[in-house]
Amino acid sequence: xxxxxxxxxxxxxxxxxxxxxxxxxxxxxxxxxxxxxxxxxxxxxxxxxxxxxxxxxxxxxxxxxxxxxxxxxxxxxxxxxxxxxxxxxxxxxxxxxxxxxxxxxxxxxxxxxxxxxxxxxxxxxxxxxxxxxxxxxxxxxxxxxxxxxxxxxxxxxxxxxxxxxxxxxxxxxxxxxxxxxxxxxxxxxxxxxxxxxxxxxxxxxxxxxxxxxxxxxxxxxxxxxxxxxxxxxxxxxxxxxxxxxxxxxxxxxxxxxxxxxxxxxxxxxxxxxxxxxxxxxxxxxxxxxxxxxxxxxxxxxxxxxxxxxxxxxxxxxxxxxxxxxxx
Numbered sequence: 001x002x003x004x005x006x007x008x009x010x011x012x013x014x015x016x017x018x019x020x021x022x023x024x025x026x027x028x029x030x031x032x033x034x035x036x037x038x039x040x041x042x043x044x045x046x047x048x049x050x051x052x053x054x055x056x057x058x059x060x061x062x063x064x065x066x067x068x069x070x071x072x073x074x075x076x077x078x079x080x081x082x083x084x085x086x087x088x089x090x091x092x093x094x095x096x097x098x099x100x101x102x103x104x105x106x107x108x109x110x111x112x113x114x115x116x117x118x119x120x121x122x123x124x125x126x127x128x129x130x131x132x133x134x135x136x137x138x139x140x141x142x143x144x145x146x147x148x149x150x151x152x153x154x155x156x157x158x159x160x161x162x163x164x165x166x167x168x169x170x171x172x173x174x175x176x177x178x179x180x181x182x183x184x185x186x187x188x189x190x191x192x193x194x195x196x197x198x199x200x201x202x203x204x205x206x207x208x209x210x211x212x213x214x215x216x217x218x219x220x221x222x223x224x225x226x227x228x229x230x231x232x233x234x235x236x237x238x239x240x241x242x243x244x245x246x247x248x249x250x251x252x253x254x255x256x257x258x259x260x261x262x263x264x265x266x267x268x269x270x271x272x273x274x275x276x277x278x279x280x281x282x283x284x285x286x287x288x289x290x291x292x293x294x295x296x297x298x299x300x301x302x303x304x305x306x307x308x309x310x311x312x313x314x315x316x317x318x319x320x321x322x323x324x325x326x327x
Contacts, residue, residue, distance in 0.1 A: 003035050006069070006071065007071065009036060009040055009044075010044070010069040011069060012034035012036045013036060013044035014066045015030075015034070016030040016031070016034060017045065017050060017053050018063065020053035020054060020057065021053035021054075021056040021057050022057065024057040024058075027041070048066065050064060051064070073114070074114070074117070074118070076108075077115070077118060078118055078122060078125060080106055080108055080110055081098060081102075081118055081125055081126075082125060083102075083105075083106065084098050084101050085126070087101075087105070095112040095116055095119075096112060098110075098115050099112050148242075150242040150243055150246070151237055151242045152250075152259055153259065154259055154260060155232055155257065156234050163195060164195065164230060164231050164232060165194040165231070165233075165234055166191050166192065166194065166232070166234070167191065167192050167194050167233075167234050167235075167271030167274070168189065168190070168191045168213070168216060168217075168233055168234065168235045168271070169189075169190065169236070169271045169272065169275050170187050170189045170190070170212075171187070171188055171190065171275050171276075171279055172185050172186070172188075173279065173282075175290055176289045176290070177289075177291070177292055177296070178291065184293075186205070187204070187205050187206065187207050187208045187212065188203070188300075189203045189205065189208065189212040189213055189216050189240075190202040190216075190275065190278070191216050191219075191220055192270070192271055192274050194234075196311055197274065197311050198307070198311045199304050199307060200219065200223050201215075201216045201219035201223065202216065203216050204297070208240045209240055210240050210243040211245075212240065213240045213241055213243075213245075213246055214245050214246060214249060217233065217246060217250070217256070218249070220233055220256060221253050224255040224256055225255055230255050230256065230257070231257075233250075233256055233257070233258050234259045234260075234261070235259075235261070236260065237260045237261065241258075241260065242260065246258070278307065281303075281307075282300065285303065286299050286303065
């Protein structure tokens with residue numbers, strides 16, 4: 001509740017002091033209005049060494065300026081974030097890594113929520129201060145430069161009616177194995193035929209990586225050969241897709257071309273929509289509890305088969321073997 005926060009109490013007491021000193025309003029009436037205990041108001045005046053506001057109003061004395069609320073925890077967290085930035089050469093990173101670094105190196109606990117608040121309230125703390133021209137490039141920047149060399153152009157743009165497109169994306173599935181004894185999270189790299197809305201290929205791994213992407217790309221290539229139609233593979237610009245393995249594989253095969261979305265945009269609306277729908281439908285149908293990992297794989301394979309079969313019936317397609325390729 002916001003009224004229980006220190007920031008609100010400070011704000012309410014400062015407003016009460018101003019209203020009494022400027023307009024002579026009754027203190028008890030204001031206490032009831034702002035829902036602040038009279039002891040808190042008394043401590044507020046004592047801590048800031050403020051004169052009696054009634055005397056200020058009565059004798060028309062100058063009203064002192066009350067500074068805005070300063071959260072001690074917030075200011076301490078700002079200092080710790082600044083220490084992180086200085087120690088790591090202003091590298092841009094996420095709140096989770098900053099929190100862990102502060103705990104390991106400063107033995108202090110700062111929540112990710114607090115770090116995100118600092119990003120909003122004091123963005124200048126996260127602004128890079130180094131000059132790239134005079135800064136010695138580290139392996140991080142060299143890796144980024146190498147990564148950019150494998151980025152492909154966006155061949156789809158916002159034209160969602162482009163034919164022969166296969167959308168690829170990764171999604172995480174949280175499952176429970178062996179009667180709740182073991183919980184795990186698997187990344188499913190999954191691809192869809194955007195014309196038929198069917199699942200072309202998928203691969204499970206611990207995280208989204210280039211090896212998982214390559215396996216899916218190979219199956220898409222076989223799918224392209226089976227259907228006798230060249231395919232445009234649409235993905236984002238993540239490291240799992242803009243890497244040497246994928247780049248060389250695409251160049252060696254003429255049946256497929258690779259297209260990447262622009263930074264900051266959803267790479268393909270239908271892929272995002274299907275990914276979410278498949279994930280929700282799978283857990284709604286089979287739940288998240290499985291005997292073992294193989295039981296989960298078999299269940300997901302069954303789900304994909306039924307999903308594609310439904311799509312074939314929907315689009316009145318009978319030659320299923322030629323139009324789908326699942327492993």
